[in-house]
Amino acid sequence: MAWWKRSKTQMAVEEATEAQSEVPLAVEETAAAMAVPTITAAEPVDEEPILVVESVERTFQVGGSPLHVLKGINMELHPTSLVMLRGRSGSGKTTLLNMIGGLDQPTKGHIFFRGMPFHAMNDDDRTIVRRKQMGFIFQAFALMPLLSAYENVELSLRMAGVPSSQWKERVTHCLDLVGLSKRMHHRPFELSGGEQQRVAIAKAIAHKPRLLLADEPTAELDSQMSAQIMAVFRTIIQTEQVTICMTTHDPTILEVADHVYEMVDGKFI
Numbered sequence: 001m002a003w004w005k006r007s008k009t010q011m012a013v014e015e016a017t018e019a020q021s022e023v024p025l026a027v028e029e030t031a032a033a034m035a036v037p038t039i040t041a042a043e044p045v046d047e048e049p050i051l052v053v054e055s056v057e058r059t060f061q062v063g064g065s066p067l068h069v070l071k072g073i074n075m076e077l078h079p080t081s082l083v084m085l086r087g088r089s090g091s092g093k094t095t096l097l098n099m100i101g102g103l104d105q106p107t108k109g110h111i112f113f114r115g116m117p118f119h120a121m122n123d124d125d126r127t128i129v130r131r132k133q134m135g136f137i138f139q140a141f142a143l144m145p146l147l148s149a150y151e152n153v154e155l156s157l158r159m160a161g162v163p164s165s166q167w168k169e170r171v172t173h174c175l176d177l178v179g180l181s182k183r184m185h186h187r188p189f190e191l192s193g194g195e196q197q198r199v200a201i202a203k204a205i206a207h208k209p210r211l212l213l214a215d216e217p218t219a220e221l222d223s224q225m226s227a228q229i230m231a232v233f234r235t236i237i238q239t240e241q242v243t244i245c246m247t248t249h250d251p252t253i254l255e256v257a258d259h260v261y262e263m264v265d266g267k268f269i
């Protein structure tokens with residue numbers, strides 16, 4: 001993984017770590033500022049796309065010259081769908097995923113998440129939306145090594161400002177959904193790669209995000225574990241009414257997708 005990509009992932013982990021250290025002191029204040037999400041039964045499925053990407057371009061300045069990475073991307077994510085971005089290394093998949101998740105902004109074009117203009121919002125506003133309504137899964141799991149599976153999942157509820165009275169039921173439910181009820185007190189090093197990735201999924205969905213973004217979530221796993229992860233994705237789409245957008249290199253899992261966008265050199269073909 002290139003340095004700048006590590007730094008994106010690292011950025012998100014640092015954000016989580018920072019939030020972890022802030023939360024016990026300021027959870028009520030944070031919760032109030034973010035209009036505490038009360039966890040209730042799944043809301044009815046929206047008909048409108050949850051995400052719209054219109055004519056998005058992204059150019060980086062590299063050594064004083066422009067590098068055009070995304071060259072006019074249009075896409076829609078519909079509620080409770082599983083969408084895959086496929087393409088060669090360097091084609092621009094992670095760059096697009098970072099923009100959908102509000103970690104980066106387009107040079108040109110528009111991104112609307114649930115009608116909100118992500119392309120025009122400032123970092124702080126995008127961060128609030130991201131923490132409340134999105135979940136992220138990375139190739140390298142991004143779990144806190146000293147915390148148990150249970151505590152890792154609980155952490156994301158703290159970060160989202162969910163009242164502590166709801167934590168136990170929700171953590172148990174999410175670990176159950178990913179098939180890890182019997183491993184909830186294990187720490188990451190006591191779990192297999194596939195189990196760690198399932199904890200990462202439980203952690204990413206605990207606060208009931210509407211959109212789950214996953215950057216090559218099966219890259220570190222063998223084919224059997226990858227199939228298990230895809231089965232878990234299908235389960236949570238049904239039970240949690242979440243929409244999933246993921247990148248992949250793996251042709252064997254494409255058939256599980258509702259829609260595959262094939263990216264070549266910064267464009268969909």
Ligand SMILES: Nc1ncnc2c1ncn2[C@@H]1O[C@H](COP(=O)(O)OP(=O)(O)OP(=O)(O)O)[C@@H](O)[C@H]1O
Pocket residue numbers: 004005060061062067069087088089090091092093094095096
């Ligand atoms: N912050 C940045 N600064 C400079 N160049 C960048 C930056 N981010 C991405 N790029 C360039 O954009 C291109 C696309 O990168 P991106 O990570 O989006 O590809 P990818 O399809 O996700 O690749 P992989 O499958 O290897 O993860 C690469 O050539 C990369 O060098």
